[in-house]
Amino acid sequence: GFSIYLQNFSNYEQVYGSIGAVVVMLLWLFISAYLVLLGGALNVALTRRKPAIITTVVSSARAKL
Secondary structure (H helix, E strand, O other), X not given: OHHHXXXXXXXXXXXXXXXXXXXXXXXXHHHHHHHHHHHHHHHHHHHHHHHHHHHHHHHHHHHHO
16 A cells, blocks of 8 residues: 555655645744734733723822822
8 A cells, every 4th residue: 555655656845845835834824823812912911901000100199199
């Protein structure tokens, strides 16, 4: 069985080169999507944290008055 495979598909560079390109492209898309989601999560976390910081600064300023 394996010898038939080797006889018919002996040109590995064409077969695995194109498959490798597809794998690299899918990996690039996965990493890009992950970075977009990570950026969104970071944006939400920073947005939720800002009001707490502003409230703390205002509260301490009022306490000094």
